[in-house]
Amino acid sequence: MKKDQAVFIKDLSFAYNGPYVLAEVNLALEQGAFISVVGPNGGGKTTLFKLILGLVKPQKGELSVLGRDPGKARRLIGYVAQYSSFDEYFPVTALEVVLMGRLDSNLLGRYGKQDMRKAEKSLADVGLHNIANIPFSELSGGQRQRVLIARALVTEPKLLLLDEPTSNIDVSVERKFASVLEELHKKMTIIMATHDVGFVSHLVKSVICVNKTVVLHPTSKLTTRIIDDLYGKKMRIIQHDKLCETEG
Amino acid sequence: MIEFLYSLLPFKNPLINNAFIAGILSSVCFGIIGSFVVVKRISAIAGSMAHSSLGGIGFALFLHYNIAILWFTPLIGALISAVVSALIIGLVNLYASQREDTVIGAVWAIGMAIGLIFIFHTKKYKDAMSYLFGDILFISGENLLIIVMLDVIxxxxxxxxxxxFLAVSFDQEFAKLRGVRVEFFYILLLLLTALTIVLMATIVGILLVIALLTLPAAIAGLFSKKLWQMMLISAFLCLVFTVTGLLLSYAYDLPPGAAITLCAGGAYVLVLLLSQAKNKFFKSI
Structure with a gap:
């Protein structure tokens, strides 16, 4: 276990109830890095995140997060899941959702004035200061996603895990989101799973390719061939052109 | 205390007074727990706990009439079996990875079967109807006291x-990541639901209680931005339905459980129709 590493994985294999989803994974990510995770659906991106969060345990190998056991590092991680199973009509406001990130600030889960201030600030950070009291169910897909990111930020994490955060966001919002990430990157390590690295290509230093195995590429060395190998077929080049031009 | 409440009510008959008091007192619980049940989508679990409480009721009647153990009342029997069902369903869901709806159905039917067997072998007492559909004759002063205690808890x-509870109901995984013991709160919520169901089952019966738990909350959900607003509105609606239903049953000699359920059901259908009509109207202009 190394203290200065955000994530350290050695010879890790994991299966749910069948064949290995991830096999023989070795990975070391420095703190302060901005890392993109790419790979086909079902390739194990979300599973890698769940391992880092300590929500599932590997059958083989070692794993430490921020120099700790994954379960113990959990409170230092801000996580935005790809799919969330909310009740569509759940009566809860955007601000209340963000406040859930402050649940562990005391034993009973009561929110103080400071928690309120931090929640309002996180909402402002993702450009949503004016919708604090709107019900979550009335927000657009992109707004909901940003509320969930604000909820992850209000936990004041050292490591931010984003699982396909842009899948519901349109291009104009994506640009705003990129500048939000740029600001956050000054303060924390960011690991983001995505199909489209393009919009943050100037920030991303390394790309992890996950498809049962995990391979780390500096962005400068990432070519279309690697991506083709990874996805097992020709990708539309438009989706990755920015990435491939980028000098890391 | 109870004498004071009696003096506020217009009825001479203490049994009818008890029914009103029980309805008013339980409404608060029903508003709170009903809202959780609706947003967490566990009404099938609640239904299963309600129905399976016949097992405990049957056992209590058996003890009462056959062995003359009088302290073990049907209310206590119902409480125990609802709590046992809650624990079985909750623990199986959390740790055994079985199909949830199968487990719910099994507990539902097994509880009722146990109840039927005990009632069948209970001397002199062969009628399960009043437990299935409720009977205000069951609400003694003693039971009112139990209702008050459960209410407070x-x-x-x-x-x-x-x-x-809000975080666990909204997004269990995230709550877990923030260090909330979600398994504990899930079981606790099921237990509170079990207690609440038994409170009202004495008046409206174990078959109809689920309507009174979910319909006021479902209506309230249409008008609420926050969960606590949903709880307040739903508690108020529950109170209105219970009182209206009891008045109708008193005035027109109807079974109270059915009258209360139809008040709630009628209001629910009406509100749904109105909100559909409103949506159509706004689309057309």
Whole structure:
């Protein structure tokens, strides 16, 4: 276990109830890095995140997060899941959702004035200061996603895990989101799973390719061939052109 | 205390008075727990707990009439079996990875079967109807006291852990990542639901209680921005339906459980129709 590493994985294999989803994974990510995770659906991106969060345990190998056991590092991680199973009509406001990130600030889960201030600030950070009291169910897909990111930020994490955060966001919002990430990157390590690295290509230093195995590429060395190998077929080049031009 | 409440009510018959008091007192619990049941989508679990409580009721009647153990009342029997069902369903869901709806159905039917067997072998007493559909004759002063105690427990626990319950109901995985013991709160919520169901099952019966738990909350959900607003509105609606239903049953000689359920059901259908009509109207202009 190394203290200065955000994530350290050695010879890790994991299966749910069948064949290995991830096999023989070795990975070391420095703190302060901005890392993109790419790979086909079902390739194990979300599973890698769940391992880092300590929500599932590997059958083989070692794993430490921020120099700790994954379960113990959990409170230092801000996580935005790809799919969330909310009740569509759940009566809860955007601000209340963000406040859930402050649940562990005391034993009973009561929110103080400071928690309120931090929640309002996180909402402002993702450009949503004016919708604090709107019900979550009335927000657009992109707004909901940003509320969930604000909820992850209000936990004041050292490591931010984003699982396909842009899948519901349109291009104009994506640009705003990129500048939000740029600001956050000054303060924390960011690991983001995505199909489209393009919009943050100037920030991303390394790309992890996950498809049962995990391979780390500096962005400068990432070519279309690697991506083709990874996805097992020709990708539309438009989706990755920015990435491939980028000098890391 | 109870004499004071009696003096506020217009009825001479203490049994009818008890029914009104029980309805008014339980409404608060029903508003709170009903809202959780609706947003967490566990009404099938609640239904299963309600129906399977016949097992405990049957056992209590058997003890009462055959062995003359009088302290073990049907209310206590119902409480115990609802709590046992809650634990079985909750623990199986959390740890055994079985199909949830199968487990719910099994507990539902097994509980009722146990109840039927006990009632069948209970001397002199062969009628399960009044437990299935409720009977205000069951509400003694003693039972009112139990209702008050359960009321206090449910309200205190829910107020104390409101934020945690809200987070667990909204997004269990995230709550877990924030260090909330989600398994504990899930089981606790099921237990509180079990207690609440038994409170009202004495009046409206174990078959109809689920309507009174979910319909006021479902209506309230249409008008609420926050969960606590949903709870307040739903508690108020529950009170209105119970009182209206009891008045109708008193005036027109109807079974109270059915009258209360139809008040809630009628209001629910009406509100749904109105909100559909409103949507159509706004689309057309």
């Amino acid at each position: 449910v309200i205190a626990v829910c107020l104390l852990f409101y934020n945690k």
